Amino acid sequence: MRKVDDWLSELSTLAREEQLWQPGETVVVAVSGGPDSMALLHLLHRLSGQERLTLVAAHVDHGFRGEESAREAESVRQYAALLGIPCETALFNLPAYIEETRMNAQAAAREKRYAFLHQVAHTYGAARIALAHHADDQAETVLMRVVRGTGPGGLAGIAIRRKEKNVELIRPLLRTYKADILRYCEQWAIPFSQDSSNGQKYYFRNVVRLDVLPYLASFNPQFSQSLVRLAELASAEDDWLEQETKAIFERHIAPHSEGCQLNRKALLGLHVALQRRLIKLILSYIGLETETTSFESVETIRIAASDGAAATWSFDVGSGVRFLREYDNLVFTRANKGRMTPERSGYAYVVTRDAVRLALPEAGADLSLEEWAGVDAPRPNNRHEALFDADSLEFPLTVRNRRPGDRMQVLGLNGTKKVQDMFVDERVAPSRREVLPIVVDANGTVLWIPGIRRSRHAQVMETTSRVIRMMMRVNLDASALNQLE
Template sequence: MNAVDEWLSDLIELAREERLWERGDAVVVAVSGGPDSMALLHLLHRLSGPEGLSLVAAHVDHGFRGEESANEAEAVRRYAAELGVPCESTYINMPAYIEESRMNGQAASREKRYEYLHRVAHTYGASRIALAHHADDQAETVLMRVVRGTGIGGLAGIPISRYEKNVELIRPLLRRYKADILRYCEMWAIPYSHDSSNGKRHYFRNLVRLDMLPYLSGFNPQLPQSLVRLAELATAEDDWLAQETKAVYESHVLPHREGCQLNRKALLGLHVALQRRLIKLILNYMGLEAESTSFDIVETVRHAASESRAATWSFDAGGGIRFVREYDHLLFVRPDRGEKRSPGGYAYAVARGDAALELPEAEGILTFEETSAASARRPGTRLEALFDADALHYPLTIRNRRPGDRMAVLGLNGTKKVQDMFVDDRVAPSRRETVPIVADANGTVLWIPGIRRSSLAPVTDSTQRVIRMKARFASNFTG
């Protein structure tokens, strides 16, 4: 097999392996005018017949290099026409946009460039955008991230494909090195332009390519290949960890009225690598961008779950997200998403004979069943309580706590503050204003479901009729 056929067969095999396209796909080819993108356009044009692809070239003149940029744009249009490929191009005054937006120059250029590519894809009904990143770009990216600090996800470098705005970005040349691409251009007499900005060292990538990689290659001549191999290994391991983390998320993370919650002991039972990944995934799902989720934020959350840290604690995780530890509950909330509750709390009246009361504030329901004392079984949990029906003073009031609330606790002398009982029973601070309290017509606290029963209206040998009160809640409010 000659070199020409090898390029095509390798690319077809890669496309099958990575599912870069399907027969009949429309593909936008991003063409800057340099050797990489011009070679990509030529390759995909040669494959368009056998693979059934419909191509359109797209070029962006960022307005940085005046006449040089304009000449590149014209060269792209001319070559696309020579190949018979439709070409869309645009001019963007990036210097003016950068000054207006105050964005980093490279980030702003990427934003506008991809915005235009997506617009062209929409116009042509394209499902793919082909980009000309190659193996040397991959090596540079990995080294840049190492220098700046990164994790496994960063070491994975540039993905060969990924979805963005319902279009798949594909990089068919990612496993080819620059030298190979230049030889291909020479072999096919493909015209290309030289971008003078590639020699300017105030761009970090240029500094890495021109100085750092050549210097480090003195210690390892195969350094670019080693970095590319590292990216491939990291990609596979990052993908596996992502799948494991998603499975853990689905089994351990529960919805919360303002976000989501996680059991502290469940988190600590995971390997430290999964702990970090899970915390980051939760924050990402909550809306914190991956780039904003720093190692320090993740570690702060992770250490806050340890036995040695305060049982109740919170901090701002960024992006409007608040992390809250309430005993064994770890909450990730956006306070602005929660339901607005009346600052006065709630109170409902219950008459004798009422069967049930829904409590939306407490995300629960209370039921009241009157039976004979002879048939009444003993309560099985703290979410049930029996009272002498004839000793209760109706109407009952079901409400949230009030300042100064006290209870004559069954089995204890005197009374105890409700606040102290909440602390003793590790009631989450965020739930203390919603936990229902059952009081009689005199305002005396009879029962706090799940916490304590008072000594009032006990069931004795002389009791004829019994009221069984039972509570059900969507989630436990104790730690």
């Protein structure tokens, strides 16, 4: 049994080890009126002198239990006043809010409660919000997640310290069991209320607490302690894996319009555990709430990247997030409803004889034109450069994206070839096919597709006196085009 005098030294040591607070900070203490939160308020009050902490109590009456919850609010105010701690309270009509939003009761209560706690923290300039979750809560949480289905990260349970918005949520009692908290309240004559709803089996957590855990403890009296120990181990391993995943993200993830992209072989080179975590981190990065991302969705993406899967494929992950495999490029995008995409609008820019540079934002590239004397024109360095006989070009030229039926008389081939077939042959990603620029002359003849092929029109001969040198330069955020070089 923990001695009364041990509480402060143990809590002070825990605070240093877990960086729960820094001396001189303001801490908002969430106080429901039950034994856990009242003991936490008392403990932090005793520590506040040596730790130089400024405390603010915050209490929420959810409006579920009428006079009972009103009495709890009054007891919190009175006890905070006895300790000389300012107390902020709020009364919500949760039944009406639930009716309006159709949220479940626990989720609605948590949303309103945390919003109020953050409001109080902002008002007082607090860096921390202290919550009274304890070891028994941890055991219940881990077991609930196992029952509902969870991965290794879920076994970590409740975090002892977690950033939310601009405030740190801390749980100083997370390694302390309820029985010890009740003894502490008794030894210090700390008043507290008992929430009658804690005995109602309407809530899943109450069923776990009242029925499931006691039943399992009949097979292992230390079952709750085993769950807490499991959470400690899982938390440390989950933290290490998360750091490894973030390092991989920094090395391999590249920007892409409205999302990001990853080389398929880089993903396959990782252990399967890191593959799954990296996919979830990418989905989180582009704005998907990964708490609700199913294992099946992650596996669908992971398997789609395998060697035996289709070379081009797409998958709607949900909430506007889309995954595309485009050969060896894996693309994750989030739809932007306010943006007109090239697929819907197309683009076309006129190029006159005196043009020297043309910006192509849809393609993430620039086209430059230079005129040279025939004998002086440098030869192209790559397929993003091409030379044309200036006197054979029919101006004005047009630079546009592809259109149905586009064909080219390819240099070195007889007849014509569909532009669509050329894109397939060159393994151009489907998402790039609608934005890649095509240069056509005044008659609509396809002259050149930068990075792909040029036509046999306006070839430079020994007799050519003037040469137009065209060069396509890809911007950094359009790295998919670089794969064509």
